[in-house]
Amino acid sequence: MTSLAQRPLAPTQSRQFTRPILAAIGVAAVASVAFSIPLLWGALIGLALFAGLALADISRATIDAIVLASVGAAAAWWFDSVLDGRSAAIELLISLRAGLGWLVVGATVGAILVLRRPTVNPVAVPVTAVSAYLATALMSASGASVGVLADLEARQLREGILQVLGAPFHLVIGLSVVAVALAIVFGYLAQSAAVPGVVGSALFTLVAYNLVGFSVAEIVAETSRVGDLAREFWPPQWTWPKTIGSEPTNVIIEPMIETLQIAVIGATVGCLLAIPLAFFASRPTTPTEPTYVAARWILSVLRTIPDLFWAALFASAVGFGALAGALAMIMFSLVIMAKLFSETIDSIDAGPLEAARTSGARYTQVIQYGAFPQVLPTYVAYALYIFELNIRASVVIGVVGAGGIGRLLDEQRTFFQWDRVMAIVIVIFAAVIVIELFSIWVRRRLL
Amino acid sequence: MIRFTNASVVYPGGLKALSGVDLTIEDGEFVVIVGLSGAGKSTLLRSVNGLVPVTGSVTVNGAEVVGASKSEIRAIRTDIGMIFQTFNLVGRATVMANVLMGRLSMVPRWRSMLGLWPAEDRELALQALERVGIVEKAYVRASDLSGGQQQRVGIARALAQDPKIILADEPVASLDPVTSHMVMRDLQRINRELGITTIINLHFLDLARAYGKRLIGLRDGQVVYDGDIADVNDDDFREIYGRAITPDDLLEGAAT
Amino acid sequence: MNRPIAPTAPRVIRWVVTTAIVVPFVWAALGLDVSLDRLVEAPGAIWSRVASMFPPDWGDISEILGKVLESVNVAWVGTIIGATLSLPLGYLAATNISPRWVTGPVRGLLSAIRAFPELVLAIMFIPAFGLGPFAATLAIGLHSIGTLGKLTSEVLEGTDAGPVEAIASAGGTKLQQLRFGVSPQAMPNIIAYWLYRFEINIRASAVLGVIGAGGVGDLLIGRLRFREWEKAGAVLIITVAVVLIIDFASSAIRRRIITGHSGTGRVSKALSLLVRPRAT
Numbered sequence: 001m002t003s004l005a006q007r008p009l010a011p012t013q014s015r016q017f018t019r020p021i022l023a024a025i026g027v028a029a030v031a032s033v034a035f036s037i038p039l040l041w042g043a044l045i046g047l048a049l050f051a052g053l054a055l056a057d058i059s060r061a062t063i064d065a066i067v068l069a070s071v072g073a074a075a076a077w078w079f080d081s082v083l084d085g086r087s088a089a090i091e092l093l094i095s096l097r098a099g100l101g102w103l104v105v106g107a108t109v110g111a112i113l114v115l116r117r118p119t120v121n122p123v124a125v126p127v128t129a130v131s132a133y134l135a136t137a138l139m140s141a142s143g144a145s146v147g148v149l150a151d152l153e154a155r156q157l158r159e160g161i162l163q164v165l166g167a168p169f170h171l172v173i174g175l176s177v178v179a180v181a182l183a184i185v186f187g188y189l190a191q192s193a194a195v196p197g198v199v200g201s202a203l204f205t206l207v208a209y210n211l212v213g214f215s216v217a218e219i220v221a222e223t224s225r226v227g228d229l230a231r232e233f234w235p236p237q238w239t240w241p242k243t244i245g246s247e248p249t250n251v252i253i254e255p256m257i258e259t260l261q262i263a264v265i266g267a268t269v270g271c272l273l274a275i276p277l278a279f280f281a282s283r284p285t286t287p288t289e290p291t292y293v294a295a296r297w298i299l300s301v302l303r304t305i306p307d308l309f310w311a312a313l314f315a316s317a318v319g320f321g322a323l324a325g326a327l328a329m330i331m332f333s334l335v336i337m338a339k340l341f342s343e344t345i346d347s348i349d350a351g352p353l354e355a356a357r358t359s360g361a362r363y364t365q366v367i368q369y370g371a372f373p374q375v376l377p378t379y380v381a382y383a384l385y386i387f388e389l390n391i392r393a394s395v396v397i398g399v400v401g402a403g404g405i406g407r408l409l410d411e412q413r414t415f416f417q418w419d420r421v422m423a424i425v426i427v428i429f430a431a432v433i434v435i436e437l438f439s440i441w442v443r444r445r446l447l
Numbered sequence: 448m449i450r451f452t453n454a455s456v457v458y459p460g461g462l463k464a465l466s467g468v469d470l471t472i473e474d475g476e477f478v479v480i481v482g483l484s485g486a487g488k489s490t491l492l493r494s495v496n497g498l499v500p501v502t503g504s505v506t507v508n509g510a511e512v513v514g515a516s517k518s519e520i521r522a523i524r525t526d527i528g529m530i531f532q533t534f535n536l537v538g539r540a541t542v543m544a545n546v547l548m549g550r551l552s553m554v555p556r557w558r559s560m561l562g563l564w565p566a567e568d569r570e571l572a573l574q575a576l577e578r579v580g581i582v583e584k585a586y587v588r589a590s591d592l593s594g595g596q597q598q599r600v601g602i603a604r605a606l607a608q609d610p611k612i613i614l615a616d617e618p619v620a621s622l623d624p625v626t627s628h629m630v631m632r633d634l635q636r637i638n639r640e641l642g643i644t645t646i647i648n649l650h651f652l653d654l655a656r657a658y659g660k661r662l663i664g665l666r667d668g669q670v671v672y673d674g675d676i677a678d679v680n681d682d683d684f685r686e687i688y689g690r691a692i693t694p695d696d697l698l699e700g701a702a703t
Numbered sequence: 704m705n706r707p708i709a710p711t712a713p714r715v716i717r718w719v720v721t722t723a724i725v726v727p728f729v730w731a732a733l734g735l736d737v738s739l740d741r742l743v744e745a746p747g748a749i750w751s752r753v754a755s756m757f758p759p760d761w762g763d764i765s766e767i768l769g770k771v772l773e774s775v776n777v778a779w780v781g782t783i784i785g786a787t788l789s790l791p792l793g794y795l796a797a798t799n800i801s802p803r804w805v806t807g808p809v810r811g812l813l814s815a816i817r818a819f820p821e822l823v824l825a826i827m828f829i830p831a832f833g834l835g836p837f838a839a840t841l842a843i844g845l846h847s848i849g850t851l852g853k854l855t856s857e858v859l860e861g862t863d864a865g866p867v868e869a870i871a872s873a874g875g876t877k878l879q880q881l882r883f884g885v886s887p888q889a890m891p892n893i894i895a896y897w898l899y900r901f902e903i904n905i906r907a908s909a910v911l912g913v914i915g916a917g918g919v920g921d922l923l924i925g926r927l928r929f930r931e932w933e934k935a936g937a938v939l940i941i942t943v944a945v946v947l948i949i950d951f952a953s954s955a956i957r958r959r960i961i962t963g964h965s966g967t968g969r970v971s972k973a974l975s976l977l978v979r980p981r982a983t
Contacts, residue, residue, distance in 0.1 A: 138772075193959075205783055208776035212836040212917070219841075222831040232830050261731035268728045304946035306906035308822075308913055309923060309939070316927045317752035318745045322735040327745065351535030352548075355601075358496055359608050360524035360552030365559050369548050373540040396822040400913055400924060403735075406822075410914070413826045425823055432818045543709075573706055586710050 024052030024178050042076025043069040045174040049109055052182040056189065059116045071108045075101025079136075079173070099136040102177050106132025109181045113188060120188050128184045131196070135176040138207050176203055236423035252408065252427050259404035260431070262322055262397075263390035266329020270390075271383045273330070274337035281338065282345035284353060285371050287363055299338055307332045311397035325402035329394050333386050340382050341375070348374045384439045391435045395428050448473055449495060449612065449644070454503040454513075456490050456668075464490040465668045467503070474611070475642045477635065479649050479659030479676065483688055487668040488648040492614045495646070496520075496527045508611065525552045528605025528643075530634075532617035534597045538590030542581070542600050545589050546572040549607030568607075575606035579633055595626030602633060613637070615647040619654065624698050627651075631658045651698040652684060756936025763934065767922060767941050773836060774918035775949070777911070778904035780840045785847020785904075786897045792848065793855025793893070800859060800881065810856075816849030821907045825916050836917035843904050843911070854896045855889075862888040895957040902953050905946055 046068035053059045078101035082094065110128030114120050183199035222229070239248040279285040281295035311328035318324050348371055356370035398406020405424060412420040449472040456465040465487045472478055480488050494501040497512045497520045505512040510523050528549065536545045550568045551559055558564065576582040579599040584592060589600060598618060605613050615634060619627035635658050638645040649655045655662060655676065662679055664672030664687035672683050684692055795801050796809040819827075824842035832838040867884035875883070912920025919942050926935035 204779060208779040211773060211776045212780050212840045214780055214837060214840055218832065218837070229831055233827075257734065261734045264727050264731035265735065268724065268731075300947060300950065301943060304906070304943045304950065305939075306910045306920075308910040308920065309942075312913065312924055312927055313752065313939075314749065317749045318741065321737075323737045323741055323745065326735065326737070327749075349535075349538075351531060351533050352537045354498070355529065355531060355535035355604065356548050356551060358498065358524055358527065358529040358614075359549050359604070360521045360527075361548070362521070362552070362556065364556065365551040368560065369540075369544070369551060370537065373537045373544070376539070392818075392820050396820050396910075399822065409823070409826065413829065413914075416830075418830055421826065425819070425827065428823060429815075429818050433814075436814070436818070541713075577706075582706050585707050 023055055024048045024182055039073045039077055041170055041174060042073040042079075044072070045076070045177060046070070046072025046105065048174075048178050049105070049181060052178065053109070053112060053185065056186065058185070058189075059112055064112050068105075068108060068112075071105050075105045076170070077101075079170075095137050095140040098140060099133050102136040102173075103129050103133040105177060106130070106181050109185060113185050117189070124184070124188050128181055131184050131200070132177050132181045135180040135200075135203060136173050138204070139172055139176045179203060232418040233422040235419065236426060237417070237419040238423050240417075240420060252405070252424055255398070255403075255405040255408050256427055256431060258322055259394050259398070259406070260391070262325040262329055262402075262404050263387065263394040265326045266394065267333050267383065267387040267390045269326075270330045270333025271337050271379075271386060274334045274341060275379075277334070277338040278341035278345055279367055279371065281342040284348055284350045285345055285367055295342075299335065299342070302331070302335045303339060305331075307393045308397060308400055311402035312400040315401040320401035320403075322403035325394060325397050325404055328397050328402055329390055332393055333390060336389065337382060337386055341379060344375050344378045344382075345371065381443055384443055388436055388439050391432055395432075448506075448508060449646075450504075450506045451494075452504040452506075454494060454501055454505050456487075456494055456499050456501050458500070463668060464499070465494065465501070468668075468670055470663070470670060470673070472644060472646065474644055475638070476644055477638045477658075477660045478644075478646045478663060479655045479661070480646065480663045480665060481649055481652065481655050481684075481687060482665035484650070486665040488665055489616055490668070491665065492616050492646060492648055495612070495614055496524050496529065521552060525608065526611045528608045528610035528613045530598070530601050530605050530613065530615040530618045532620045534594075534601045534621070536589040536597055536600055536604075538588070540589060541586050542576070542589055542592070542603075543569075543572060543585045545600055546575055546585075546603045546607050549575070549604040552608075571609065572603070572607045575603040576600075578606060578637065579603050593626075594622050595629060598622060598626075598630050599633065602630070602637070606637065610643060612644045612646070615645065617648050617650060619698075620650060627654065627698060628657075634658070651696065652692065653697045653699060752932070755932040756939065758933065759936035759940055760931070760933035761937050764937065764941070767919070767938050770912070770917075770919040770922050771909075771942060771945050774908045774912065774920075775905055775945070777836050777839045777843060777908035777918055778901060781843030781847055781904050781908065782897060782901040784840070784844030785851050785900060788844075789848045789851035789855055790893070792852040793859060794881070796852060796856035797859035798856075799862070799864065800885065806856075809852075813849050813852040813856075816845060817853065819846065821846045822911060822914065825911050825914060834915045839908055839911040839916035839918065842916075843907055846907070847900055847904060851896060851900055855893050858889045858892045858896070859885060891960050895961050898953045898957050898960075902946075902950055905949060909942060909946075 047065065049072070050059075050065045050068045053064070079098045082098035107125055107129035109132070110125035113128070114122050114124050179199055180196070180203065183196040187193060187196040238252070239250050241248050242251050277295055277299065280287070280291050281299055283292065286292035286295070307328060310331045311324060314324035314327040315321075318327070352370040352374070353366055356366040361369070394404055394406075395409075396406045398404040398408070399410040401407065405428060409421065409424050409428075412424065449470075451468045451470040454465060454468045454470075455463070457463050468491065480491060482488050490499055493499045494505055494512070495507060497515060501513055503513060507523050507527070510519065512520070512523060515523065537548075547564055547568065550564070550571065554565065554568060573582060573585065576585055579602050581592075581596055581599050581603070584596065584600075589597060592600065598621075601618075613634070618634070619630050622630060631654055634645060634647065637643060647659075649659075656679075659676040662672065662674060662676040663670060664683065666687055666689060672679070672687050681692060684696075688696070792809055792813065796806050796813060798806050801809070821839075821842045824845055825838050828838040828841055832841065862885050866888070867880045870880045870884045908917075909919045912918035912922065913924045915921060919938060923935060923938045923942075926932075926938055
């Protein structure tokens, strides 16, 4: 009989940790609903964490249980006393301070993990600590921002009257700590970011869902009276008096043309200005290392500012009107183009650049003759794409006073003239579709 | 005249590519450099036009490369044409546009910016193409040419500079044997007819023997052989390569 | 040897392209009601506006952080709506998966959705859902369905047909072909697009604040309107900082998801340091 090679063990599956996590959460849930005295529910959350660690075979030592329970109790007491006696709405900064106890709880869990499993990177301690902390801070802040904690009495908090997501506040906090800390622990054991990633995302979704006041029921309710809503919008009103008392005329077309003009200016100037920035921000073509780093940073920072913020800023600087809009669209196009284009330049063939350099060419000549021909077709395709984006973006900048059809849209919606809004939206829709079809046609012929 | 005095190159990573090279290359010479890959052939070539961080002293017709300012380096490079193993052409541009790249340092900035090339530069470019025999392809995209034709465009680009020196870095390494011979013959002819100092890196010994006049052998960044190619024997090659000659070192051997 | 004659076509094309760029530009520049002196004054005006924001007034940092968080929340929920609903639509719009009579209408639907900017959608939602983060979330979610659906279908169309053929030849059903042949190839890229969309949605939700639909835009517009430049500066700086952090983290995660190993950037290195086992 031939001897068989030993079969390898299956790599640690995250699935095996599902049971301990669920068990721990269950313990914490039952405990928290039953008792709302800070020291007690805190200790129970500590014990729930211990239960999770024990079920995953990390630690069964009594000392760990005692430490976790006491740290949990202390954290809950701190949490409660920071929030205690505040009748005003809790602000984010107070949430951040109140959650500090959970930082210690997270650190303790991380420390137990590192002590009991020597292969785990000690970075696990701060990672667990910060994650647990952020989870609780976000949870309590989410309560604060929607005003659940407004006019809160400490008594209410203690008695569990206060509700977040339909559950007592401290229960939500406790569950978040347990879920996040254990997810991180198991992420380390399974050597996978997927477990904490999914758990974290799920918790954040809960927070966000609660905060934005999302309600499926409301969507369903609104859908059922879609007929009433449609009557507000339909039929669209195409003409109305420009000033009170004057004859109704079509006042949509003129601002729509202004929007197109703003988009053309923005795309043209923005795409031109993007060229040097893109070459500076690409490895093969940057003149010096500091230029490269600076260009990259400028791009990253400018990229964070949304189009309408540009419009609002420029409107406040140069006054309301098309100039502010054109400037905003220039910045908008510049940033996107420079980013896309620099990524294209990153992948060019450096040979022609070297050839140009060795013939004694100057920097601009090296770029123009060695690099630019290689990326020209991509540049043209991007420029058309950016023109399309510009049409869509320039429609809305008027809302903050930067000219074009957006101003009209904002005006009519402020006066609840939904039938006029409908007419404007139809015109926008038609313009966007026509431009897009045109752009697709040109791109197909070019490439 | 090119003169190396105790020239060394240490790359930023700490790799010592060239150590203490002393060499003199007279005007109009046709020099072939051989050595294993990594022996410093490319580095030696690139220290002539200041593409590598060289210390010691390298002078090109009296101008010092080491420590030269940006504009001084540009002035030196203007007189040096370079030919590359991978041709380094802009594939999307026409042959003419590629050859005109050799004229970049000679035209005013605004003219190159607008693409308004003076008639005499166009004439020089066309003459360069005629010299390598592919003027009929002047308005074809460079990427549409065969490898041998692309390398001739590369040579024409170097010629368009009206150079005093041509550096060729493994010019035939990406080509088949027949084309390799054609390109080498072109380089030899240009050296004879125009008297341009030509320095070529080669991997294949038989090509070096067939076309070279003076042979420089490099090993571990040092010159281990320097003499007339007619005098070189197999022992010298063994010294340069640190091992016996194999068929891989010969173009004909590698081809079969 | 005969010299060839320089072809004239490239020159003609160059003129056509130049005209196609210059003429609309001149039309637009002349059409806009912008006088030359305002144009000349603009750089100075912008500079003095930026200068007036410094030093920023950090007095209400707590409120600003809360509003930025609200924007992030709106973007997150919007992205989740977009991701969940765009996934099936993406499969329906992919020509290598669905029949032509399905892909056509679905693609039409997706591009119709995309044609409406988030802000326009949000305005249309006001009569039904009122002003607030809820309307903003719906607008962003709906728009994301359009963009993510298109990207998803493109990723699916870019998958290699080989594995699908292998499963089909082993007797796999259509659904098994999708589950084991197509999805494993496509999912990393699709998830990376979700994250990328989240980055974009943060900006979009910040913007929706300007019509009063919650988020940090509300705050910025208010500060600018009441000419509280230093306070506006604080809003701007905090927004930039938070979005920058999210951008860096998100792009590092995206790279990790797509390539299967962490990148060489500083952020990626820092992130991989957090999970690496201790050296033995």
